[in-house]
Amino acid sequence: MPDNIPLEKIDDYHWRIPRSYKPGMRVDGLVYADEKLLKDIRQDKALEQVANVAFLPGIVKASMAMPDIHWGYGFPIGGVAVTDPENGGVVSPGGVGFDINCGVRLVKTNFQYDDIKPKLKELVYALFSDVPCGVGSKGNIRVTSKEEKQILVRGSKWAVGQGFGTQEDLECTEEFGAIPGADPEAVSERAYERGKQQAGTLGSGNHFLEVQVIDQLYGREECDSLGLNLGQVVVMIHSGSRGFGYQICEDYVRTMMPCLKKYGINVPDRQLVCSPVNSPEAKQYLGAMRCAANYAWNNRQCLMHLTRKAFERVFGTSWQKMGMYLIYDVAHNIAKLEKYEIGGKEKTLCVHRKGATRAFGPGHSTLPERYKKIGQPVVIPGDMGRNSYLLVGTQKAMQETFGSTCHGAGRLKSRTAASRSINSDMLLKELESKGIIIKASGRQTVAEEAPQAYKDVNDVVDVVHNAGISKRVCRMRPVGVIKG
Amino acid sequence: MSRSMVRLHHGPLFLFTLPKKAVKNYELLEHTADIGIRVKAGELAGLFKSAALAITDISAERLKIQYPEKHKIVIDQKADNVEELFVNWLNELLSASAVEGLIFEDIQINQINENFIDAVAVGCDIRNYKVNTEIKAATYHQLKVQKTGSLWQAEVIFDV
Numbered sequence: 128m129p130d131n132i133p134l135e136k137i138d139d140y141h142w143r144i145p146r147s148y149k150p151g152m153r154v155d156g157l158v159y160a161d162e163k164l165l166k167d168i169r170q171d172k173a174l175e176q177v178a179n180v181a182f183l184p185g186i187v188k189a190s191m192a193m194p195d196i197h198w199g200y201g202f203p204i205g206g207v208a209v210t211d212p213e214n215g216g217v218v219s220p221g222g223v224g225f226d227i228n229c230g231v232r233l234v235k236t237n238f239q240y241d242d243i244k245p246k247l248k249e250l251v252y253a254l255f256s257d258v259p260c261g262v263g264s265k266g267n268i269r270v271t272s273k274e275e276k277q278i279l280v281r282g283s284k285w286a287v288g289q290g291f292g293t294q295e296d297l298e299c300t301e302e303f304g305a306i307p308g309a310d311p312e313a314v315s316e317r318a319y320e321r322g323k324q325q326a327g328t329l330g331s332g333n334h335f336l337e338v339q340v341i342d343q344l345y346g347r348e349e350c351d352s353l354g355l356n357l358g359q360v361v362v363m364i365h366s367g368s369r370g371f372g373y374q375i376c377e378d379y380v381r382t383m384m385p386c387l388k389k390y391g392i393n394v395p396d397r398q399l400v401c402s403p404v405n406s407p408e409a410k411q412y413l414g415a416m417r418c419a420a421n422y423a424w425n426n427r428q429c430l431m432h433l434t435r436k437a438f439e440r441v442f443g444t445s446w447q448k449m450g451m452y453l454i455y456d457v458a459h460n461i462a463k464l465e466k467y468e469i470g471g472k473e474k475t476l477c478v479h480r481k482g483a484t485r486a487f488g489p490g491h492s493t494l495p496e497r498y499k500k501i502g503q504p505v506v507i508p509g510d511m512g513r514n515s516y517l518l519v520g521t522q523k524a525m526q527e528t529f530g531s532t533c534h535g536a537g538r539l540k541s542r543t544a545a546s547r548s549i550n551s552d553m554l555l556k557e558l559e560s561k562g563i564i565i566k567a568s569g570r571q572t573v574a575e576e577a578p579q580a581y582k583d584v585n586d587v588v589d590v591v592h593n594a595g596i597s598k599r600v601c602r603m604r605p606v607g608v609i610k611g
Numbered sequence: 612m613s614r615s616m617v618r619l620h621h622g623p624l625f626l627f628t629l630p631k632k633a634v635k636n637y638e639l640l641e642h643t644a645d646i647g648i649r650v651k652a653g654e655l656a657g658l659f660k661s662a663a664l665a666i667t668d669i670s671a672e673r674l675k676i677q678y679p680e681k682h683k684i685v686i687d688q689k690a691d692n693v694e695e696l697f698v699n700w701l702n703e704l705l706s707a708s709a710v711e712g713l714i715f716e717d718i719q720i721n722q723i724n725e726n727f728i729d730a731v732a733v734g735c736d737i738r739n740y741k742v743n744t745e746i747k748a749a750t751y752h753q754l755k756v757q758k759t760g761s762l763w764q765a766e767v768i769f770d771v
Contacts, residue, residue: 171643198643200752200768225747225770320710331745332771370709373747373770377702380751384695397751538644542744542771571743 132174134158134165140594144178144190151393152181157189159533161590164194167539167582171198173205179395180208184403185216187469187476191528193483194590195537195582199224201398204482204538207531211469211476212404217392219401220383220412222479223462225376227416228423229334229367230458231506232300233517234431235353236438237450238360240340240606248564250338250441251607255566257437258336258430259328260611266327268429275323276311282421283428283456291432298495300456301485301503304424306463310414315378318415322371322422327429329366331568331611333576335508336434337363338607339515345599349501349519353454355601362451363515363603364430365508367460368423375419379412404464404477413462420461427456454517455504459484459534467529478529486520486532486597505597509536509584511565511576511608512558516588516599523595532597536584545580546571558608567610576610637665640766646746647753647768656720658756658763659697659728663704663718666769671714671740678736682713686730693725694756697765700728701749712737746771 135143142165144156156177160168168174173196180202181190187209196205201221210216243250259266268291270278278285283304286292297304329336341359344350355361368375386392386402394401402408431453435446442449462479469476487494487503494503502519509515513536524530540548551573555565567573585602592599640647648665652658684707690696704715713734722729747770756765 173643200645200750200770204644221750317706317710321706373709374706377706377748381699381702384691397754400751541641541643542646543639543641569741569743 132178134174140590144174146181149178151395152178153183154181154186154189156181156192158192158196159590159594159596160194161586164582164586164590168196173198173203176201176203177206179399180206182394183208183210183217183219183399183401184392185210185212185214187211187216191531193531193533194587195482195533195535197537199481201396202479202481205533206479206481207483207528208479209476209529210404211474213474216404216477217401218404218409218413218462218477219399219479220376220379220416221398221400222481223376223416224460224481225373226367226460227372227375227419228458229460230423230427230456231363231365231508232427232431232456233454233504233506234362234364234434234451235355235454236360236362239358240360243338243360246441247338247607250438251564251566251609253437253441254336254434254607255609258433258609260330260334260568260609265324266429268327270323270326272319272323275319278326278425279311279314279418279421280309281305282424286425286428286432292428296428296431296453298497299453300424300428301458302424304428305421306417308414309417309421310411311418313411313415314375314418318371318374318378321374322369325369325371326426327433328369328426329430329609329611330369331572334366334611335511336430336609337511337515337605339363339603339605341601342514342604343602345601346519349600352501353504353600361454361603362434363506363508364427364434366423366427366430368419369426371422372419375415379415383408383412416462420458423458424456455506457484457506465529476529478531480531482534483531484534485530486518486524487530488520488522488525491525502598504600505532507533507535507584507588510578510581511605511610512561512563512578513604514584515603515605516584517601517603518588518591518597519600521595521598524597528596532591533587536581536587538580539582540580542575542580545577546574549574549577549579563605563608565608565610572610635668636661637668640768642768645768646744646771647766649764649766651762651764653761653763655693655725655763656723658765659700659723659730660718660720662697662701662765662767663715663732666701666704666746667714667716670744670746671742673740676739678738680735682711682734684711684713684732684734686728686732688728690726694754696726696728697756697767698749698751698754701767704732705746705748707732708734714740744771
C-alpha cells in the first residue's frame with residue numbers, strides 16, 4: 128500500500144520527512160535515496176517507521192534511512208538512530224533487532240576465476256557439506272558452557288585461540304572481533320541453551336556463503352592497497368548471532384516494556400520499546416547485546432575457518448598459499464557507544480545501526496593501521512543473481528550519518544509473494560545458465576531469496592557513493608552460492 | 612510478568628497421525644521482510660492455540676515419522692494485558708521449540724484469561740520435519756488482539 132508521507136527534496140540523494148509530519152517527532156526524518164528507489168520505498172510502511180523512530184527520547188540530528196530501507200518491525204530495516212545519553216537518550220533492543228550483529232565478512236584469495244572454474248562445483252559442494260547451514264543447524268565446533276561464556280567476552284579471539292584464525296583476522300574485524308563491555312551475567316539461561324549448539328553455523332533465510340568474482344574496479348588506490356584485481360575470487364560470509372541473539376532481544380524487549388511507563392517514554396509502536404542509556408535496564412541490555420555481538424563475530428570467524436579448510440581440501444594446499452586473508456568483517460545490526468564531536472564538544476552517543484553498516488572514514492582513531500589511509504572497508508551483500516560490493520567509509524559519512532552507510536540490497540517483495548511467483552527449479556536453471564552454482568538446504572529459501580525479491584544493489588550503492596557517505600572500491604558477481 | 616517452562620515427560624513410543632494440512636486456521640498478512648498472520652476464534656483459548664499451530668504450519672513440513680515419541684512442555688505465562696500475553700506465549704513456544712528441538716503439533720490449554728495462560732505444548736522431534744522457515748520471534752509491531760462481538764481476532768508479525 129503506497130504511503131502518502133510528505134517528503135521534501137533536499138538534493139538528488141537526500142530527502143526530508145519534516146518533523147511537523149507527526150506530533151511527537153523530535154527530529155526530522157532524513158532519507159538517502161534517489162527518485163527511482165523512492166518509488167519502491169513508498170510501496171510499504173518503511174517511511175512511517177522512519178517517522179516513528181524520530182519519537183525516541185534524546186535522538187540527535189535526524190532519524191536516518193539508508194537507500195536499502197524497507198519495512199521492518201518497529202524500526203525500519205536500513206535505519207540509523209543516534210541518541211545522546213546526556214540528554215535522556217535511549218537504547219532500544221528493537222533498534223538492533225533479533226539477529227544481533229548480523230553481519231558480513233569478505234575474504235580474498237589468490238585465485239582468478241579461471242583457476243577455480245573447473246573445480247567450482249566440487250568447491251560449492253565441499254562448502255555446503257563442511258559449513259553447517261539451515262534452520263536450527265548444529266555446529267561441529269562444540270563448546271562447553273565454560274567456553275561459551277568465554278566466547279561472549281572474547282568474541283573472535285576465542286576462535287583464534289583455538290587455532291581457527293590469526294591475529295591478522297582480528298585486526299580486520301570491526302571492534303577487533305570483540306566489543307568491550309560484554310556482561311555474561313546479563314544473559315538468561317535460555318539464551319545460553321539456545322546458543323550453545325549453534326557456534327559455527329551459518330543459519331538460514333538470507334544468510335549465505337558466496338564464492339564471488341570481482342567484475343568491476345572503481346577505486347584504484349584502494350584496490351591496490353587491498354590487493355584486489357579484476358577477475359579475482361573472493362568469499363563472502365553473511366551470518367549473525369543465531370538463536371542466542373534472538374533470545375537476548377526477546378528477553379530485553381520484555382524487560383523494557385515497563386520502562387515506557389517507568390521513564391515516561393512515549394513511542395508510537397511498542398516494538399520501539401527502550402530505556403535511557405544510563406538506566407539499569409539499558410546497561411544490562413547493552414551488556415547482554417555485546418555478548419551476542421561477540422558470539423556473532425566468533426561465529427563468522429569459525430565459518431571462515433571452515434571455509435578455508437574446505438578450500439584446502441578441494442585445492443590441496445594451505446589457505447595461506449591460496450591467499451585467503453580477511454579483508455574485513457562488519458556488523459549491520461548493532462548499537463554502539465561512539466564518540467563524535469557535536470558543536471565543538473566531544474560526546475559519547477548511542478548509535479543504533481539496524482540494517483546499516485559502520486563506515487568510518489580515513490584516519491579514524493579506532494581503525495587498524497592498515498586501513499587508516501583508505502578508510503574502513505564496508506562489505507555490502509547483494510542478491511544471489513546480481514552483485515555485491517566492497518566500499519570504504521568517508522569523512523562525509525562521519526559528518527552526516529555518524530559514520531554509517533547502507534547494508535545490502537534491501538527486500539522489495541515479501542517472502543510469501545516471492546514464493547508464490549517464483550519457481551525455484553526454473554530459477555536455479557536460469558542462474559546456472561549464468562554460471563552461478565547454488566546449493567541450498569531448502570527449495571523454499573531459493574524462491575524467497577530470488578534476485579527478483581530484492582532491489583538492485585547497484586542502485587543502492589549508486590546512492591551512497593553519489594551522496595558521498597561511502598566510496599565504491601570494487602564490485603563482485605556470485606559464482607557459487609551456499610544458502611541455509 | 613513471569614515465565615516458566617517445564618518438560619513434563621517423554622511419552623511412550625507409539626505411532627500417531629496428524630490431520631494432513633487441514634483447513635488453515637490462519638491467514639497470512641503481507642509484509643516486505645517478515646511474515647504476519649491473522650487468527651480468529653470464538654474463545655481466547657482457540658485464538659492462542661490457532662496462532663501456536665500457525666507457527667508450525669508456516670515453518671515446518673512434516674516428513675516420514677522416524678521419531679514418534681511425543682514430548683510435553685508446560686508453558687505458564689503472565690502479562691499485564693492480553694496483547695503482551697499473546698506475544699509472550701508465542702515467543703515462549705519459539706524459544707522452547709529451539710531449545711528442545713521440537714515441533715509443536717498440539718496445544719492443550721488448561722487455563723487462560725487475558726493476563727494468564729497455563730498450557731501444555733505437545734511436540735515431536737524436529738527431525739520428523741523439514742523446517743523451511745526460521746521464525747526468530749513474534750513482535751509488537753502492528754500487534755492486535757481484540758474481541759469484537761463474540762469473536763476474538765489477533766494479528767501479529769513474526770521476524771523471520
